[in-house]
Amino acid sequence: PSLVSTMAEELGAGPGSRVLQFASFSFDTSVWEWTMALLTGATLVVVPTDKRLGPPLAEFCARHAVTHLTLPPGVLATLPDERSLPAGATLIVAGEACPAELMRRWSATTRMFNSYGPTETTVDATLWTCRPDHPGPVVPIGAPVHNTAVRLLDDRLHPVAPGSPGELYVCGDGLARGYLGRPGLTSERFVADPFGEPGSQMYRTGDL
Template sequence: HLHLPHLQHLIQAGEALTLTEPLREFFLHHPTAQLHNNYGPTETHVATAHTLPTPHTWHEPTAPIGHPIHTTSAYVLDTGLQPVPVGVPGELYLAGAGVARGYLGRPGLTASRFIANPYTQDGTGARMYRTG
C-alpha cells in the first residue's frame, strides 16, 4: 500500500471520476485526506467542483460533478433550451468566464456547440457551451 501520511487533498480534473475499489481502499488508509472532483470539458476549463465525503458513503461508481464554481453557470435544458425538472434527463450547458470562444478554424462546429445564453440579460453577448 502506498502510504502518504501528509497528504491532505487529492484533486482530480478532466475525465469523469470513477470511484474504484483501489481508490476507496486508498482513502480508507488516508482518512484525513479529501478527494476533490473538478469537472469541466476542455471548452470550459474547470466548470464545477465537488469535495467527496468519506469513502464509506460512496455508493455510486461515478462521482457527482458538484456545483458551478465562481463565475460559472450550469443549466440542464431540454431541446427548446428550457430547464428540466430535477430527475428529468436533459443536456448540460455551461456558461461563464471560462467558456472558450469556439473552435479554431471550425466555424460550423463552433456555431453548433457555442450558443447565445438566453439566461444572461447583461447585453454582453454571453454564450454557453452545449456539452452533448
C-alpha cells in the same frame, strides 16, 4: 481570475504549496497545474516520465512533499494504497469518470475533489468535495466553480425537471470564444444563453 480564485479558496493552494506537474503539455490539465502553482505563489514539482505510475509515483510525491496533485482515476488506481500519499495532501481526480468505490476508498483518508470541465470552459467548470459516505453508484461532478454557471436543458433549451435527463451547458467568465477557423463548429457548440445578459453565450458540452 475565476480559475485562480477557485484554486486558492476551494483547494487551498498558495505560498508554501507544492503542486505536482503530471499532465502532458498537450492536455488542458497541464494549464490547471501551472496556474495552481505559478499564479498562487506555490512551487511546481515536475514528475519524471519514469515515475508516473504506481509505487514510483507515490514515492516521488512523498519525497518531494507534494501538497496538491491532479490525477486521472486510472492513474490513482495504480498507487499502492490510500495512505501512500503525503499526509495532508489535496487530491483532485479529473479527465475521466471516477469509479465510486475508488472515490470512497481514497476520500476516507485524503482530502479529495472530483473536477469536471471541458477544455472549452478553461479546464474546470464544476468541483465536488468527495465523501466516503456517498451512497450512490455515480460520483457527482458538484457545483460550479467561481464565476461559472451550469444548466441542464432539454433539446429546446428548456430547463429539465429534477431527476430528468438533459444536456449540460456551461456559461460564465471561463468560456472560450469559439474554435479558431471553424465557424460551423463554433456556432453548433457555442449558443446564445437565453437566461443570461444580451450577447452572452453558453457551451453545449454534449454530456448528459
